[in-house]
Amino acid sequence: MANEAVFTLEPGALSSLAPMSIVLATAFLVLLWDVIAKPRDRGILLGFSIAGLALAAIVSLILWSHADPVSHTIFSGRLAIDRFSLFFNLVFSVVATLVLMISRDYLIREQIDVGEYYALIMFSVFGMMLLAAAADLLMLFIGVEAMSIPVYVLVAFNRSRIRCIEGALKYFILGAFATAFLLYGIALLYGQTGTTSLADIHTFLEGSSGSHVLVPVGIALMIVGFGFKIGSVPFHMWTPDAYEGAATPVTAIMATGVKAAAFAAIIRAFLAFSPSLVMFRVVLWVIVALTVVVGNIAAIRQLNLKRMLAYSSIAHSGYMLAALLAIEPIWGPQTSNAMSSLLYYLLAYLFMNIGAFGVIVVVGSRENEAVDVRDWAGLGFKYPWLGAAMALFMLSLGGLPPTAGFFAKFYLFSAVVHAGYTPLIILAVLMSAASFFYYLRVVVYMYMQPSEGACTPTVSPLAAVAIGVSALATLWLGIAPSALFPFLEWAQRSVAVLL
Amino acid sequence: MFEQTMFYLFAIVSVIAALFVVAGKNPISCAIALIVTLGALAGVFVLQEAHFVATIQVLVYAGAIMVLFVFVIMLLNLGPEDLEKTPRFSRLKGAGGIFAAAGAALLAWNFVSYAARAARVGPGFGGLAQISQKLFTEYIIPFEAISAVLMAAVVGAVVIAKREL
Numbered sequence: 001m002a003n004e005a006v007f008t009l010e011p012g013a014l015s016s017l018a019p020m021s022i023v024l025a026t027a028f029l030v031l032l033w034d035v036i037a038k039p040r041d042r043g044i045l046l047g048f049s050i051a052g053l054a055l056a057a058i059v060s061l062i063l064w065s066h067a068d069p070v071s072h073t074i075f076s077g078r079l080a081i082d083r084f085s086l087f088f089n090l091v092f093s094v095v096a097t098l099v100l101m102i103s104r105d106y107l108i109r110e111q112i113d114v115g116e117y118y119a120l121i122m123f124s125v126f127g128m129m130l131l132a133a134a135a136d137l138l139m140l141f142i143g144v145e146a147m148s149i150p151v152y153v154l155v156a157f158n159r160s161r162i163r164c165i166e167g168a169l170k171y172f173i174l175g176a177f178a179t180a181f182l183l184y185g186i187a188l189l190y191g192q193t194g195t196t197s198l199a200d201i202h203t204f205l206e207g208s209s210g211s212h213v214l215v216p217v218g219i220a221l222m223i224v225g226f227g228f229k230i231g232s233v234p235f236h237m238w239t240p241d242a243y244e245g246a247a248t249p250v251t252a253i254m255a256t257g258v259k260a261a262a263f264a265a266i267i268r269a270f271l272a273f274s275p276s277l278v279m280f281r282v283v284l285w286v287i288v289a290l291t292v293v294v295g296n297i298a299a300i301r302q303l304n305l306k307r308m309l310a311y312s313s314i315a316h317s318g319y320m321l322a323a324l325l326a327i328e329p330i331w332g333p334q335t336s337n338a339m340s341s342l343l344y345y346l347l348a349y350l351f352m353n354i355g356a357f358g359v360i361v362v363v364g365s366r367e368n369e370a371v372d373v374r375d376w377a378g379l380g381f382k383y384p385w386l387g388a389a390m391a392l393f394m395l396s397l398g399g400l401p402p403t404a405g406f407f408a409k410f411y412l413f414s415a416v417v418h419a420g421y422t423p424l425i426i427l428a429v430l431m432s433a434a435s436f437f438y439y440l441r442v443v444v445y446m447y448m449q450p451s452e453g454a455c456t457p458t459v460s461p462l463a464a465v466a467i468g469v470s471a472l473a474t475l476w477l478g479i480a481p482s483a484l485f486p487f488l489e490w491a492q493r494s495v496a497v498l499l
Numbered sequence: 500m501f502e503q504t505m506f507y508l509f510a511i512v513s514v515i516a517a518l519f520v521v522a523g524k525n526p527i528s529c530a531i532a533l534i535v536t537l538g539a540l541a542g543v544f545v546l547q548e549a550h551f552v553a554t555i556q557v558l559v560y561a562g563a564i565m566v567l568f569v570f571v572i573m574l575l576n577l578g579p580e581d582l583e584k585t586p587r588f589s590r591l592k593g594a595g596g597i598f599a600a601a602g603a604a605l606l607a608w609n610f611v612s613y614a615a616r617a618a619r620v621g622p623g624f625g626g627l628a629q630i631s632q633k634l635f636t637e638y639i640i641p642f643e644a645i646s647a648v649l650m651a652a653v654v655g656a657v658v659i660a661k662r663e664l
Binding site: 007024027028031075076078079114116119120123124126127130138139142143145146149150153156157159 | 636637638639640641644645647648650651652654655656657658659
């Protein structure tokens, strides 16, 4: 053809895809190897998956150290492999590795140890990485799907349990609705701005006088879609059932990896929408207040640990969403502080949650999943290490110093207070004080109730390492929080330059 | 001349088949008639030089979506006596017909009144060459990522549908 356009890849475009390509390749390798591996040798699939994730993490670190402080988009503006997305690549690799380490025993115990589990986890991680790197609404949508579809299947994985199917169906149907909302919002934004690129949308919104009706409608629909994905009130209804029904390691990845990836996308999208975000402050305020209150109050009633952690994760979403209120129309120190405290919160939240779910996995057995807190009576004395780890995770989730949870809350809340939302933060602090009621209940049962011997934990070395790493990270992030801040701010600044 | 003849041929076939879809008694023959309609429409698209749309029309609508339709009809498993009870025409169908006619009239009126100042598309617009060029340059990453999503979905579907893990 005569009008053939010359198309050239940006320098380094292909090599910067390395982390996600490695993860995807590992997924295929696991699928292929599963065909020839003997049923008893599934351990090697776990080995492949962890090796792939470790390689992806190392490559991300190398790319990080070579990355420009300025964010560039690659592939005609579809992806931004900057310090922000590389930071998240690292986080997802670590999260998935820890989850796989606590999965193994569970899968064998429930007799669902098949290769597809590992492959689906890897596919989901690929989606998360895509989502964190999406610089374009089209890629954002594909990333959400690439992350969610494997997780829908993973929730339904343990089909012999009826709860699993129920949770999966609810998650799938509501997730599909959420995707539809997200897509509709994207379509309206595209209709008004004529572009799907986040950077171009930002420029458009900066220059526009605000008379474009479709922009606020589009942003509102996208808030609904994101709200479902992170489980914020009033879009949280699926969370307790899906979290309870899913296999515990899958719940762990839903509560951590999926949520972190959704927040990564929200941060990018909201920074792009920042010139128009002022009119959404009230909406966000209400969502945050509702999420924090409903999450914490509902968790108080739960004696089922998985449901309790589900509501607690709703409450934590609320705290994290509050940071978005501090986004200014133009990037400034206030936004920068809020975003780096949000990243710090995510990091702290990931470790304490994976740790808590890991302890639940090892305490349970095939006959008794040990999700009822009453079964944990006296556990702290019989199994001092497990008890201590669980107590640490619970205190950290509640936000007691010197754990990661305390500093995460402290930085995040002070960033939002600086933005002028003191009443909201007072509410959040009151609610997080109330949250000690249900977090401490676990500790009370473990240490102050006579043992009934209902649980027989079996701790494999792999799970022990995963729980130990989570516990150490929870402590380290709490004791030396400032060590991470330059790192986080660097990640943040690379997004700011994108706009 | 040839094009016009072909256009009328495809158009008449698609309209007659569409009428049969609405008025037919047997759901399966209605579904088959719908395939004929969609196939004839694909022919109309080809005459408009929209080869890509024509292919997709056959692959997606006449192929995948029709399989779904037939599947649902078979799942419902209506016997001859159920079919006897349903009238050939109903108020609902009448209302649908009126809406469809109104929509068609609006569309026709739009075509007639805007035909003079309609924007002309370039040569080869919507053709396979242009679409593939876009797909493998600007949209290469979404294209590849979508294929990974489809792969994950296929694996997931197999996992869910397997009798035992």
